Amino acid sequence: MARKKESPKNLKNQRWAGIVAAILALGMVVSLVGAYIGQAVGGGGAPLAGQQAEPEPEDYLNHYQAEVERLETYLEDNEPTEAVLLELAENYRYLMIVKQVFFDDMEAAREYEGELVSVFSSLVELEPSNTAYRLELINLYIEQQESEELIIGEAEEVRELLRQEPDPVMHLSLVQLLATAGEEELVEEETAWLEEHLEARIAAGEADAEERFYYAILLGQYMDETAAAEEILEEILEQESEESSIYQNALTYLEYFRAVNGNGEN
Numbered sequence: 001m002a003r004k005k006e007s008p009k010n011l012k013n014q015r016w017a018g019i020v021a022a023i024l025a026l027g028m029v030v031s032l033v034g035a036y037i038g039q040a041v042g043g044g045g046a047p048l049a050g051q052q053a054e055p056e057p058e059d060y061l062n063h064y065q066a067e068v069e070r071l072e073t074y075l076e077d078n079e080p081t082e083a084v085l086l087e088l089a090e091n092y093r094y095l096m097i098v099k100q101v102f103f104d105d106m107e108a109a110r111e112y113e114g115e116l117v118s119v120f121s122s123l124v125e126l127e128p129s130n131t132a133y134r135l136e137l138i139n140l141y142i143e144q145q146e147s148e149e150l151i152i153g154e155a156e157e158v159r160e161l162l163r164q165e166p167d168p169v170m171h172l173s174l175v176q177l178l179a180t181a182g183e184e185e186l187v188e189e190e191t192a193w194l195e196e197h198l199e200a201r202i203a204a205g206e207a208d209a210e211e212r213f214y215y216a217i218l219l220g221q222y223m224d225e226t227a228a229a230e231e232i233l234e235e236i237l238e239q240e241s242e243e244s245s246i247y248q249n250a251l252t253y254l255e256y257f258r259a260v261n262g263n264g265e266n
Contacts, residue, residue: 057102067091089119131170134158138177168214191222209236209246226257
């Protein structure tokens with residue numbers, strides 16, 4: 001199956017939609033990077049170890065490079081562990097951001113991204129049933145423009161895991177990545193499976209508010225049933241506390257749907 005070529009604009013829009021929906025759960029690393037950027041650019045973070053004045057970009061670069069060297073040296077002499085590999089991935093991700101944001105060095109950023117592929121491959125070897133690590137690897141394969149064979153092979157592993165232990169947020173993440181990769185047939189298969197699974201749970205009265213939220217995202221984002229999606233989100237807003245995260249997520253996505261559909265209601 002030939003992979004459909006997407007324009008950079010379309011890819012950006014797809015990823016933005018995933019972020020707004022709060023479904024691209026690739027994670028733990030991405031959220032940390034967001035926090036880092038806010039601190040580094042806004043000057044609100046604590047100084048680096050041994051740093052008296054406000055850090056300069058070179059200070060961050062040197063710090064994260066030293067952390068990578070420390071962790072790589074450790075791994076030369078010790079068996080890899082999940083915790084060490086995650087810390088290594090975090091620092092490589094920070095280095096990518098520093099090189100992009102402060103030095104506009106895309107070549108170096110791509111090299112660090114390649115190192116991330118290696119780290120997440122090791123994490124998958126250690127924890128083969130962890131769908132989040134496999135999804136992160138798929139994301140990196142797409143970013144690195146790896147072969148369709150690699151992308152589909154990893155996606156098949158995730159599909160099998162999700163058949164055994166369904167998880168709507170992970171499943172929607174897989175759908176988003178497959179859409180980004182232009183794998184339309186697989187997107188249709190996965191959305192159909194997830195729709196059937198969630199509808200069965202809702203019909204049986206087993207679905208909680210979070211599952212109904214993801215069902216609304218599935219309907220509105222991938223199945224063009226925005227009216228049904230908005231109705232579900234409105235029900236969640238009526239039933240949940242305004243302080244709850246599910247309420248805020250439902251409100252954000254309801255506003256997104258209304259903006260897309262040209263409906264300015266609040």
